[in-house]
Amino acid sequence: MKRTFVIATAAALLLSLHVAAQNAGPEAKTEIDIAVAAMGTAGLQSIQYSGTGSFYATGQAYEPGGPWPRYSVKKYTMLVNYTGLAMRQELVRIDDEKPPRGGGVGGYNPTTFQGGIRPAPGDMVENQNTDGHTDVGAVRMWLTPHGFLKGAAANAATAKTSTVHGKKFVSFTAFGKYSVTGTLNSQNLVEHVETLMDVAYTGDTLLEGIYSDYRDFGGVKCPMHIVMREGGYPTLDLAVAEVQPNSQAALDVRGSTSPAQGNVRAERQPEEIADGVWALTPGVEGSILVEFNDHVVIIEGPGNDAYTMATLAKVKKIAPDKPIRYVVNTHHHADHAGGLRAYVAEGIPIITHESHKKYYEEQIFKNPHSLNPDRLARAPRAPILETMKDKRVLTDASMTIELYLLRDHLHAVGLLVAYLPKQKLLIQADSYIPRPGAPPLPAPSPYTINLVDKVTRLKLDVTRVAHIHGGISPYSDLVAAAGR
Ligand SMILES: [Zn+2]
Ligand SMILES: [Zn+2]
Incomplete structure (x- = not known):
């Protein structure tokens, strides 16, 4: 940096x-x-x-x-x-x-x-x-x-x-x-x-x-x-x-004729994947909505301004009277955090790992966007950033989200995973990707091993896993992929 x-x-x-x-x-x-x-x-x-x-x-x-x-x-x-x-x-x-x-x-x-x-x-x-x-x-x-x-x-x-x-x-x-x-x-x-x-x-x-x-x-x-x-x-x-x-x-080379990406994702209709939990762009990469009694929490802010605004519109339809208390950011990669600037512009607090604070405050939320001004560049606003270390729990009478740091994970420093105990649901990014139709990997990925070992150590009762990059798997698939 x-x-x-x-x-x-x-x-x-x-x-x-x-x-x-x-x-x-x-x-x-x-x-x-x-x-x-x-x-x-x-x-x-x-x-x-x-x-x-x-x-x-x-x-x-x-x-x-x-x-x-x-x-x-x-x-x-x-x-x-x-x-x-x-x-x-x-x-x-x-x-x-x-x-x-x-x-x-x-x-x-x-x-x-x-x-x-x-x-x-x-x-x-x-x-x-x-x-x-x-x-x-x-x-x-x-x-x-x-x-x-x-x-x-x-x-x-x-x-x-x-x-x-x-x-x-x-x-x-x-x-x-x-x-x-x-x-x-x-x-x-x-x-x-x-x-x-x-x-x-x-x-x-x-x-x-x-x-x-x-x-x-x-x-x-x-x-x-x-x-x-x-x-x-x-x-x-x-x-x-x-x-x-x-x-x-x-x-003989000609310019690309492939259509712009991104629209397909935003047009997907939300799907309730567990009680009070919605995949906002089911089947593909996107945010996940979690409903509490009197507010909601969004897990992940990928994409860009357009994706975030489409997400906020969907949330308004699903839970019209509930304010968005937080967006949880699993890690700093562009495909997971590209929409965060729009959340800052909307004044929505962000939860991320403490290792991300300096990068977000000094670069991502501060960098000039003069060539193509986005919402935050057009209406600058101070970010509301809440950082966590190893664990943070968001809870009320109806819903609980436990956030954990995947320590020493090779995919990204400060990678977070969410566990919803009532739903026995894990929400993860980039530790496991379903590979339907493909031969098994020559060896288990250290990324999957890290997640499965963490779940085992914490004795979390997981039955299903929702992937930020799309899809839901039985937890047994991850255990098998980790060779555990
Ligand atoms: Zn990543
Ligand atoms: Zn990713």
Whole structure:
């Protein structure tokens, strides 16, 4: 978490030094032209490069504000179509960190048996298309070394250059809000590109591309070592093995046509899964509502503003006269806490583990969201955060929730689980994922073992388990999965 600030501050410092000695207009254009010639960018319509290295799952750190968890990349290909304004990343990664720490394998996919719980067996295949006709897609393309110069040329009217300590900086502004800055080395090759981009959970977030070890491919220079970062931590570290300038495969790449996600979830109708307990988006990831006599408690605030507002509307229908006393946050991952800012905006108190306090107060609830202002950014409000240590009980005459810390859990520091004694129901996140149809894991996941052992130690009388990522299982399934 500290590192993020240091890097962000360093970037801000560079940008401010930058202003002191800048060239704009024709002089900036000349500097861009020199770099375009050095990189061989002018005639470059597309490029394809592949290699191996490491991938890191954003939003899934082990510790709040810590580095993203690492996966080995067996195969990586990037296809950038500068003519058709699209790019495609093809990635095959394996979960080989021992022991695994943090999240990042994604949901379980019943057609491929991929994802679910760590350590995830086998290859995880992930392909992603980016449409350069959208502002976010264009900025992502400009983070590539040649793309940066194409972006600078396309936005030459806003371009500025400067020299600081012998290093040349080129920056430009696009779409009236994105400031993209590149650093050129002594050969006028692009060695670093950075910009701020909106990430719903973390706000204006520093994205960087770091390019080194350049080689010449028929007049086009390409870095053989590529590091991408988000929020100061690596998301990709690639040793490039093959480069193909003007590749036909890259020219064939088009932007993504897949529909926006998220709406499907919000449209699901709530389902009462136990007496006074409602899955608000049954079958898929989402919040769970627990009704007390004169108030309600929501377990988990995933998603974003839209998901939280849809949740609050559903709660109002189920329990129109009962105020929401708390939202309980099981852990700090983006897919579990993305909707918390909206709860802060609504003035709803949050219960989370004490290890999360600093991260939430100093980053998540405080980060600027200037690129895409959310509810909290538009109407700032102080968060009401109640932290807990090992145990907290919420109870009245009709309902009891016992919250427990899963100590030493490898998925996330400060991971909480909820137990409802009257319903004999456990509500858990990321310690177990049902894998219907899949062969059993080669070995029980330490994540499931941690939960089952905790239940055993506490002598909790559990018959069923509701999963924040969707579905309900008999507790015996978890015991079997843990090999206990
Ligand atoms: Zn998680
Ligand atoms: Zn999760």
